[in-house]
Amino acid sequence: MQALVPLIPFLPFIGFAVNGLFGSRLSKSTVGLIGSGALLVSFLLSVACFNEVSATGPIHSVLYNFMTVGSFQVNFSFLVDQLSVWMMLVVTGVGFLIHVYSIGYMHDDEGFWKFFAYLNLFIFSMLLLVMGDNLVMLFFGWEGVGLCSYLLIGFWFTNKEYNKAARKAFIMNRIGDLGLLLGIFLIFKTFGSVAYTDIFSRIESVNPDPAIITAICLLLFVGAIGKSAQIPLYTWLPDAMAGPTPVSALIHAATMVTAGIYLVARCNPLYNLSPDALTIVAAVGLVTSIWAALIGLRQNDIKKVLAYSTVSQLGLMFVALGMGAYVSAMFHVTTHAFFKALLFLGAGSVIHAMGGEQDIRNMGGLRKALPITFWVFLIGTFAISGFPLLAGFFSKDEIFANTYAAGGRLWWGLAGLGGMITAIYMCRLLFVTFFGNFRGTEEQKRHLHESPGVMTIPLIVLAALSVLGGFLNTPHFLHLGTPQWLGHFLEPVVQNADPAHGGEPHHLPESTEWSLMLFTTSLALIVIVVSYFVYAVRRGLPVADADQTGLTRVLARKFYVDEIYDFLFVKPTEKMSQLLHYYADIWAIDGIVNGIGSGVRAVGAQFRKLQNGNMEYYLIGMVVGAVLLFLTLFV
């Protein structure tokens, strides 16, 4: 098995190379087959790894020495332990389904082969990120997924707005990457190694200053903020919806954006030493989760709603991490990957049927035309809202319970508020899109059709996962299946902890857990029912852009954050660039270069008069020269 481990990331890489180099000459079905086939084999190998890891423990596979500079040594090597094999399963599994879906969704696109090449490259980078046994490998994958994200957001590069969105994502990620890089530097300086096993085993012997640990944790968290779209660097994610919908599902919901969660969970031994850093992680996550949920309430673009929902859910995962509930965060990463991929792909199916329309105000009544899409979207919505026994119910409830145990009532209440708003806007999205009368044009109405099987089958599989995914980690008091199965599986690498209160997580009494669960669940159910009456029965419609007033307007304009950033950072930078352009570049640098040039020309123009082509001038010159020579030599 150890020998096969490198195949898992390199199969998608081969797929990328084949599709990227020869894709334009291959038929679409071949391209799709190569792209998804490579991933299917990777997924099966990951399953084999999973079996071996759960039976015999981590697999360590060293390929070669990447670089050695003095005492700094990096191996190109993979560490397949419980945490990474879990991420591998999610990445390749959900990734495979999205690849299959893309065959249908992208079928009429000219860049079909390019799309699959990019997707495979993304999977390769993401697998390097989660499989690497050291932080340099992680950084390698981290940058690789950023690049793929950029390429895929700007996939339809002829649209200028899309290009801007791609650039925005790249630049904002770069800000976070700087933090991550500095964090890695500081880790190397402190521990003398970048390999996880070395770092964590040396914590005791090195015994670094708590301030340094906090600095490391915060720097790594800055990287996570960029990649996982938290305040203040979250604005790139909603704009990233410019990419094709499968990209939004794979990269900007299910996998890449959870890299930040993975990073923090991976470095949990460090975070456990720094309760301050954990509090900041939780605070940022909490504010983001409520902030993004509020914006999501008044968005009318089907993908934008889901994007803000993603930001909000990622915030919730950071709350879990900040509370020391690493396992709950990983659990929510998994279930979120299922239902958010499902929701995005469902939205893609709707957009596909509507011929590119994304505004939910122009949809309505789609449940009759798109029955399969409707049902899976309903499952996805209920799963994210916390409908009992669906995936999100278990994972969110676990986070809420851990927040209550570690953070107290206030944290719990605010996190729950975010969760409730999530239920509101998701139900609004569902009911406005699929209920009521059709509000699009006649032409769109004739064009309405259910998506082909290659798209609906991945949807159905994801819907099944969204229903069953919660049973991976059921709480003890419900006595369903194997309680805390995922927690036990991940135990050798990550365990829930509560470093602020002594280290061991605080267990709530069963009665408290019951009442917490009943409270949040009944809230979710009330929200679903009320939304049904408001949006489906009474057919309350979001108002047109021009009629927005007060808070609705503020929310629809996303709290004007983009405008504020524009004013604070973008405009000054542009102004600065213009000044530098005019004064430093055009005036000073070009001035010097052009000045030298025109000076030479001016002198040359004077000398040119000598070469006027008149023989007598030359002769006079010759004679005068000879006479002068004679005079200087002999007189």
Next chain:
Amino acid sequence: MLDVVKTIPIDYYVYLSSLLFCIGVFGVLIRRNAIVVLMCVELMLNAVNLLLAAFSTYLSDAQGQIMVFFIMVVAAAEAAAGLGILVMIFRNTKSTDIYSLDNLRN
């Protein structure tokens, strides 16, 4: 024969050949007719020849006169080539004005 040459003081040969040389130079500088220019060149050459011959006699050294023969041979060849070019120019331009030869200008 040598005495005849020596009846005239050497200064006069120098003045005469300087005068002839200057006439040749100014002729080359200011005349437009290609034939006259060519003749002026010959004049300069012969001014030098005269000086060489005179000094050769006064110093009783034959080398100067041998040099004169060489110069005459070269001058004859030069005149032949120059006149040949001139004939071709005249056939093409119907003129012997050297300032009309500005086709390569600009």
